[in-house]
Amino acid sequence: xxxxxxxxxxVDVGGSKxxxxxxxxxxxxxxxxxTIATPKKKKKLLNQLIQLIENVIAGVPKSRxxxxxxxxxxxxxxxxxxxxxxxxxxxxxxxxxxxxxxxxFKLKTGMDNDANCFALAEARLGAxxxxxxVVGITLGTGVGGGIVINGSxxxxxxxxxxxxxxxxxxxTRTFEDLASEKFIKSISHESPINLEAKARRGDKKALxxxxxxxxxxxxxxxxxxxxxxxxxxxLGGGLASAAGLFLPQARKTAKKHIISPLSRRKLKIVLxxxxxxxxxxxxxxxxx
Numbered sequence: 001x002x003x004x005x006x007x008x009x010x011v012d013v014g015g016s017k018x019x020x021x022x023x024x025x026x027x028x029x030x031x032x033x034x035t036i037a038t039p040k041k042k043k044k045l046l047n048q049l050i051q052l053i054e055n056v057i058a059g060v061p062k063s064r065x066x067x068x069x070x071x072x073x074x075x076x077x078x079x080x081x082x083x084x085x086x087x088x089x090x091x092x093x094x095x096x097x098x099x100x101x102x103x104x105f106k107l108k109t110g111m112d113n114d115a116n117c118f119a120l121a122e123a124r125l126g127a128x129x130x131x132x133x134v135v136g137i138t139l140g141t142g143v144g145g146g147i148v149i150n151g152s153x154x155x156x157x158x159x160x161x162x163x164x165x166x167x168x169x170x171x172t173r174t175f176e177d178l179a180s181e182k183f184i185k186s187i188s189h190e191s192p193i194n195l196e197a198k199a200r201r202g203d204k205k206a207l208x209x210x211x212x213x214x215x216x217x218x219x220x221x222x223x224x225x226x227x228x229x230x231x232x233x234x235l236g237g238g239l240a241s242a243a244g245l246f247l248p249q250a251r252k253t254a255k256k257h258i259i260s261p262l263s264r265r266k267l268k269i270v271l272x273x274x275x276x277x278x279x280x281x282x283x284x285x286x287x288x
Contacts, residue, residue: 218253
């Protein structure tokens with residue numbers, strides 16, 4: 001990357017909001033940021049995405065910008081730049097959002113899975129900075145994952161590595177079914193916010209839900225560790241704010257089911273450090 005190109009644009013395209021930022025690649029810091037609600041139609045989304053990027057790069061010469069990165073939930077054909085299957089933005093399936101943005105701005109534009117972007121940001125600039133083999137897990141409405149080895153994302157042979165939420169843990173139930181907000185709602189019929197409040201007040205039924213969630217999370221982590229053998233697992237996403245209610249049980253369960261004595265002793269399971277902007281930061285880092 002030429003020295004004069006010191007900025008990049010990172011955009012986290014979520015199901016409910018789009019978070020875009022101008023990122024300083026030398027200082028590793030956010031220069032400016034803007035968020036909008038996610039439009040529910042393809043044409044409107046692409047138009048507002050372009051306008052949002054225009055807003056965050058206002059006043060910055062394109063010669064100073066290394067590129068643009070987009071983070072979007074779903075599987076991607078990296079060779080063709082096609083979004084194959086987005087669970088939250090199905091109307092974009094089969095499209096090339098990065099190509100549309102690149103054609104408009106005449107700036108190199110990359111695209112990756114949103115959980116991969118989270119993992120990349122945390123591995124390079126957050127909780128994983130001093131580790132070489134990192135798996136990031138997002139716990140929210142679903143469960144996402146990303147694998148970072150020596151500072152680079154691992155995509156696998158066909159681009160879908162890291163989709164940990166689709167592991168089968170119990171019969172036909174997935175890791176996502178058993179360790180996300182979906183699980184909390186199905187077992188308690190409460191919103192995660194209400195259940196967390198009850199648990200913090202000492203409600204025994206609420207505490208039991210989080211204990212079960214922790215057990216399920218620990219089983220999923222043990223499976224990941226037995227296959228990937230990372231040094232570090234980083235947990236983020238909306239549910240991570242309640243980690244004190246389930247993380248001790250998750251660590252205990254994972255330790256019980258990890259096969260390697262070395263891994264059991266040395267593996268660290270920690271919380272993310274970059275907060276709600278991790279996805280957009282990781283998207284900005286795609287330009288490095």
